[in-house]
Amino acid sequence: MLTARRRVAASAAAVLTGSLLLASCGGSDGGGSSDAKTLRLWHYEAPNSAMGVAWTEAIKEFEATHPGVKVKFEEKSFEQIQKTAPMVLNSSDAPDLMEYNKGNATAGLLSKQGLLTDLSAEATKRGWDKLLSPGVRTTSQYDGDGVMGSGKWYGVTDYAEYTMVYFNKDLFAKYKIAEPKTFDDLVAAMKKFTENDITPLANSGAEYLAQQYVYQLALSKADRSWVDSYELYKGEKADFHDAAWTYAADTFADWVKKGYVGKSSTSAKAEDAGVSFLQGKAPILFSGSWWYGRFQDEATFDWGTTLWPGSTLTPGSGGNLWVVPKSAKNKELAYDFIDITLSKKIQNLLGNKGGVPVAADPAAVTDPKAKELITNFNTVSSRDGLAFYPDWPVPGFYDVLVSETQKLITGSEKPDDYLSSLQKAYDKGAPKR
Known part of the structure; x- marks a missing residue:
């Protein structure tokens, strides 16, 4: 989706x-x-x-x-x-x-x-x-x-379609947390929620949400030529150990350790993540505009959205x-x-x-x-900011991203090994250049 x-x-x-x-x-x-x-x-x-x-x-x-x-x-x-x-x-x-x-x-x-x-x-x-x-x-x-x-x-x-940060305004107000305007605001909000025993990010390790968190983190350190290389095979060959991918994998793994991403979300489906947000259990969800109409219809609390702060690129x-x-x-x-x-x-x-x-x-x-x-x-x-989706470049890559990102959530694979696994699968399916 x-x-x-x-x-x-x-x-x-x-x-x-x-x-x-x-x-x-x-x-x-x-x-x-x-x-x-x-x-x-x-x-x-x-x-x-x-x-x-x-x-x-x-x-x-x-x-x-x-x-x-x-x-x-x-x-x-x-x-x-x-x-x-x-x-x-x-x-x-x-x-x-x-x-x-x-x-x-x-x-x-x-x-x-x-x-x-x-x-x-x-x-x-x-x-x-x-x-x-x-x-x-x-x-x-x-x-x-x-x-x-x-x-x-x-x-x-x-x-x-495009992705955005959905946030529960009522929960932010209840815990006196500022609504996220910058990336530092977002991180500070996640920290404050965990201090109140709330896992801040709705996530689904068994489907697309988890890999999109990682991809968005990479995009925040990337530019259009990086996207064109990865998605369209233009210019330099995609390198999963570059600064953007390394930052993304390291940051996501760190968020898991800090409790921003729940390890219990490893086997969760996208529907589970959406429902956790709708039920007021998770104050933040990063996902696509395809949820928007449903949240309008079903949410019983005040909610808002913002583009991922600190990034000109986003999946979409x-x-x-x-x-x-x-x-x-x-x-x-x-x-x-x-x-x-x-x-x-x-x-x-x-x-x-x-x-x-x-x-x-x-x-x-x-x-x-x-x-x-x-x-x-x-x-x-x-601003030419739509960066497609992480699973698009090669056939079968969606399943690879799901299984490998699950390992990142459980801690059974280190970020560097995670990126090596992605590189291997990507190179196998991408056209030679």
Whole structure:
């Protein structure tokens, strides 16, 4: 969710404006049928998340504009799709349209394997190439090696995402702790919470949160060329024993020793971390904008957000992709559904429910917290600060990061050995240069 790679600076206007796309229904492209009656759709967004709410409305809009056609939505988990997609897409059971994680290791790998439909012609015909800003559409395009940022369109996103520090204002006030404005403020807050027997950071060692803490720490000591080297194989080869990675691993391990990160979080899932924040058990959570709508809906306390202090870079990108499997039976219907999710009506709804829309009318987003979310995204985007995610560079790296970062939490592996293990896995999967 973990989900644009290359960061071309995008202005607020580029991110939030765009022409309304018209849904069209018609003939097939060889994979569909003009008299098809069902669109099979898979996605893994929570029903009360911004994307879940928006896409539920998009389904209603689709069925209203396509008389006689029904959407058969099948809910899947992120992990389920992540692990089984290659097998499912290589079978007759592939859906017509599916949400899938973006990046070299995921959508890029599937495109290289020939499992996804080339959407380049549709992107031009329907205006997707004009609607999505250069930075946001980075993860929609992949070259022949499955590397993002250029080549053919194999996916389309209808939202953007980035990471931030969520904090429980009520708990900060209760313990008379200043809300974090600087990195020193954040560290001081964590220290004060541990002195009051509270583990400050919500974490999930079994999924993506832990590795993103480490990556963000590295990013705070890095620059754009460092990101391009690591994610896009540009310039110097990525070195996991450089100053940025060394600082990140050492600092994270130190935070575990100091009790800022609980050792009990080693086997926790992302959902566990989110719930610990929602239940007021953990005062701080560093994670993505995909939680924002849910926290708006479920939190019973006052909460706020801030960009990671002391860093111009943060994990983030265009959102997860709509991909059309190569073997999809109703491709034209899938294209029409993508159009609808990019319409002003759905984009405005997504924005007001706590998402980061790519084609909303700014004046139509009226919720104060939603405006704050979008303003912060524009701040990150305008400074070319979206740095993608740590697991993206090579296939299988997500699982390596999970298992190795778990060892860092338990203390069974020293930071230097941790970084050596990451280097070995990265070098094995990265293209030679």
